[in-house]
Amino acid sequence: MVRYITVKLLYMLFTLFILATATFFLMKVIPGNPFLGEKKLPTQIYNNIMEKYGFDQPLYKQYLKYMNNLIHFDLGTSMKSTHLTVNKIIHSSFSNSAKLGIAAIIVSIIAGIGLGIISALYHGKVIDHFTSILAVIGVSIPSFVIGPLLQYFLGVKLGWFHVAGLKGPLDYIMPTITLSALPIAFIARLTRSNMIEVMNAEFIKTAKSKGLAKSFIIYHHALRNAILPVVTYLGPMTANIITGSVVVEAIFGIAGLGKYFIDSVTNRDYTLIMGVTLFYAAILMIMRFCTDVAYVFVDPRIKLSGREGNA
Amino acid sequence: MASNTRDSLQAHSSSLEWRDDIFRPDDFEDIDVYRSPGPDLQRESISAWRDAWLRLKSNRMAMFWLTILLIIVIMSIVGPLLTPYDYYTNDLMNTNKPPSAEHWFGTDDLGRDMFERVWMGATISLRVGLFAALIDLFIGVIYGGIMGYFGGRVDEIMNRAAEILYSIPHILIIILLVVIMTPSLFTIVLALGLTGWVNMAWIVRGQIMQLKNMDYVMASRSLGASSARIIFRHLIPNTLGPILVTLMLTVPSAIFAEAFLSFLGLGVQSPAASWGTMISDARSAMTVFPWRLFFPAAFISLTMLAFNLFGDGLRDAFDPKMRK
Numbered sequence: 180m181v182r183y184i185t186v187k188l189l190y191m192l193f194t195l196f197i198l199a200t201a202t203f204f205l206m207k208v209i210p211g212n213p214f215l216g217e218k219k220l221p222t223q224i225y226n227n228i229m230e231k232y233g234f235d236q237p238l239y240k241q242y243l244k245y246m247n248n249l250i251h252f253d254l255g256t257s258m259k260s261t262h263l264t265v266n267k268i269i270h271s272s273f274s275n276s277a278k279l280g281i282a283a284i285i286v287s288i289i290a291g292i293g294l295g296i297i298s299a300l301y302h303g304k305v306i307d308h309f310t311s312i313l314a315v316i317g318v319s320i321p322s323f324v325i326g327p328l329l330q331y332f333l334g335v336k337l338g339w340f341h342v343a344g345l346k347g348p349l350d351y352i353m354p355t356i357t358l359s360a361l362p363i364a365f366i367a368r369l370t371r372s373n374m375i376e377v378m379n380a381e382f383i384k385t386a387k388s389k390g391l392a393k394s395f396i397i398y399h400h401a402l403r404n405a406i407l408p409v410v411t412y413l414g415p416m417t418a419n420i421i422t423g424s425v426v427v428e429a430i431f432g433i434a435g436l437g438k439y440f441i442d443s444v445t446n447r448d449y450t451l452i453m454g455v456t457l458f459y460a461a462i463l464m465i466m467r468f469c470t471d472v473a474y475v476f477v478d479p480r481i482k483l484s485g486r487e488g489n490a
Numbered sequence: 491m492a493s494n495t496r497d498s499l500q501a502h503s504s505s506l507e508w509r510d511d512i513f514r515p516d517d518f519e520d521i522d523v524y525r526s527p528g529p530d531l532q533r534e535s536i537s538a539w540r541d542a543w544l545r546l547k548s549n550r551m552a553m554f555w556l557t558i559l560l561i562i563v564i565m566s567i568v569g570p571l572l573t574p575y576d577y578y579t580n581d582l583m584n585t586n587k588p589p590s591a592e593h594w595f596g597t598d599d600l601g602r603d604m605f606e607r608v609w610m611g612a613t614i615s616l617r618v619g620l621f622a623a624l625i626d627l628f629i630g631v632i633y634g635g636i637m638g639y640f641g642g643r644v645d646e647i648m649n650r651a652a653e654i655l656y657s658i659p660h661i662l663i664i665i666l667l668v669v670i671m672t673p674s675l676f677t678i679v680l681a682l683g684l685t686g687w688v689n690m691a692w693i694v695r696g697q698i699m700q701l702k703n704m705d706y707v708m709a710s711r712s713l714g715a716s717s718a719r720i721i722f723r724h725l726i727p728n729t730l731g732p733i734l735v736t737l738m739l740t741v742p743s744a745i746f747a748e749a750f751l752s753f754l755g756l757g758v759q760s761p762a763a764s765w766g767t768m769i770s771d772a773r774s775a776m777t778v779f780p781w782r783l784f785f786p787a788a789f790i791s792l793t794m795l796a797f798n799l800f801g802d803g804l805r806d807a808f809d810p811k812m813r814k
Contacts, residue, residue, distance in 0.1 A: 194654045202666065209670050319795040321746050323753045323766065324787040327773050335777050422661045426753065430773070440662075441754055444669050456666065460658045467657060 180475075187471060191464045198460050199453075203245055206449045207238065232258070232450075254454035259446045265454035268439055273458075276428065276435035280420050282355045287362035287416065292406055294363065295370025299405070300397070302375055310367060317364025322423045326357040326430035343432035354431045358423045362416045366409055374405040410474050414467035421459055542731065545807040552803020558796045562789075566616055569609035577602060577610040578761035589781055596781045598771065602761075608785050611765040614758060615745045615793060618679055622744035623737050625683025630690025631733065635721050637691065638698025645695075656688045664747060665756060673756045682744050693736050697729035731808035738801035742794040749790055765790040 220228070229235050233244060248255060254265035298310040333353060334342035341350050377383065378401055386396045425437035436455060443451035546552055570576070573594070580600040587597040595604035633652070637645045667681035701707065702725060710720055726733075751757040752766030760767075765786040772782035 190650075190653075194657050197654055198658055205666060205670055315795065315799060316791075319742070319798050320791045321749060321794070323750065323769055324791055327769065327776060327783055328787065331776050331780060331783065418659050421659055422750075425661070426750065429754065440665075444665055445755065447669070452666065452669075456662050459662055463659055464657055 183475070184472065187468055191468055194464060195457065195461060199246070199249055199457055200242075202453045202456055203242060206453060207241075209449075232256075249457075254457070255450040257443075257448055257451045259443075259448040259451070265451055268451065269436060269454065269458055272434055272436045272439050275433055276424050276437060279351065279354055279358060279427070279433065279435065280417075280424060282351055283358035283362070283420050283423075284416065286355055287359040287366055288409070290359070291363045291366025292370050292409060294367040296374055296397075296402070296405075298367070299371045299374030299378065302378075307371075310371070314364040314367045314371075317360045317367075320360070322357050322361070323426045323430065325360055326353070326427060329353045329357060330430070343430075350431075354427050354433065357427050357430070358420055361419055361423065362412075365416070365419075366412060369409055369412060370405060373408055374401060377401045377404045380404075407474075407477060410470060410477060413470045413473075414463070417463055417466040421463065542807045546803060549803045549806060552800055552807070555796045555800040555803070558792065559800060562612055562793055562796065563616060566609050566612035569612070570606055573603060573605055575603035575606050577606040577763060588779075595785045596779070598768075598782055599775065599779075604768075604782065604785055607763050607768060608765075608789055610763055611768060611786055612789065612793070614675065614762065614764045615748060615790065618675065618682070618748040619741035619744045619797070621679045622682040622686060622747075623740045625679070626687045626690050626740050627733065627737055628687075629683065630687035630736075631694050631726060633687065634691035634694030635698055635726060638695035639702060639717065639721050639725065641699065649695075652688045652691055655685065660685045661747065661750065664751065665754075668751060668756050673751070673759065675758050675762075678748050678751055678757060682747055686740060686744070690733070690736050690740070693732050694726075694729055697732055698725050701725050701728055735801060735805045735808055738797065738804050742797040742801075745790070745794060745797070 226235070233241055236244075245255075252266070254269070257263045257265055257268060260268075294310045294313070298307040301307050330342050330353065333339050340353050341347075344350055383396060383400055386400050421437075424435060425440060427433070428435040428437040429441060436458070439451065440455045440459075442448070443455060575593075580602060584593070584597050585599055587593055589596045589604075593603050593605065595608055597603055598607065633648065637648045637652075663685050664678075664681040667684065668677050671677040671680070698721075702720075707720060707724055710724055715723075748757060749764060749766030749769070752764040753770045754766075755770070757766055758764050768786035769783060769790075772779070772786070776783050
């Protein structure tokens, strides 16, 4: 177990290192910088700024400095809001994104598994077809379509919710629906097909022949096996929610990390772009790592080894 | 005989209420040993492709969505010819007009005909989907083919590299690449292609690993065929089914990514308009001119729905497990 976790952690650090190096050099490849913008700065001021950000140094020195800062969790200073460090921006904006993201993850898991089980138990009945259609719609309609439509119908036409902002608990409803539509659909499909497969397995037939109660069979035999694979979806789901949050925060005017990322991209604020990219990647990798470890705990059949399966 | 068994089963199950699904009637097959024709040895042999096509054809859902897809493709070419307008000419006397006989889908804030613009968006989406899928195919098949065929050390190293790429949120890399290369249709397609092939590579790898130990590959090798010949003549043609299915399901995610970027203002530049740009533009005036939002929203959803559902049907057609 220790070996397994250590190897995984080392790979994670290695991936982050590669990503940091790649983004660093990508940013250097782009001609110009944010200070060569609209108005031309006096040469003296321009040189001072270059010095402040260390751009006057040779490339390898800049790289080493950047890496050294990274090791100390210092992501540098924003190039647009020069009084703010990237750490501060992430620190102040991430709480909004995290609240929304966690709400979306909880809703997706509960609703997705619930819908999946219901449609598997009523396999082939009307309710199954209904949830299947719902799931396909959830997969196919992009978040930037769901969001504005919700705003139009629930916010403007019916007036149930505020169109934008994140002031009261009710304001979480529309962004959360927008964010969780895709994961709900995925989890529901996954749970449904697993549940149908498990319900046809020999051991369920045995349990039925023994005369066990239906509810007992569903909870103790079927469900456990059917929702196992949902754990593996946790990693991709985080990726989906990160992607979604970028759009959702723009649509609903929420000052979260996604909004800062878009701002940083449109402003070409390179330090902020690099910082947020690394931060997002780190979150995603940590989630994937937790998924891998959790899976070992929930499924005792998986043998521990430092290497991944070579199926 | 047959009906007797079934009747007694049903009688049995109705007395025990919930147990109606312990054994279902189709768990049993009544075979009359003396009259059963046995395996049909006279059946005409059909190729795997024909087999898949027959199954696809009998799947009404898949055929329906294939028809919708074809209609969208045809309309993206023919649609613009049906009206006297074009997608880029401003008409400032007729801005934000609701749908009418002159402007079927209304006009936008610069008086441009929305019907024209919706089909312009379709062209862009379909083109992005097609080319991104082709790049995926090209990189994914070669990379996955090499991984699967050589295995061992080569496989391990290449797999690690693919995993690193896979563990970074795609949309972030795409955004980075697009910003660096200045936003345009070409850069979007390139960025999508460069990041999206990992899935395809893994599918090809898995298939090739299964196939490479087959007898006919051994036969070919013992006759002195080169690795390239074995990969391209034997292994890849036999994995075409799963490749096609993956390809079909790549298209909607590419369409999504392009619209997503355009929505954020990183996509195709004005006057060209993608569905994402139109939705983003329409949002500010959504309460007053909702049709500007509805038409592009409806068409992107319909297109993605059609690709996803047709892709599902295609997978069922190629998946031997679905065979009855």
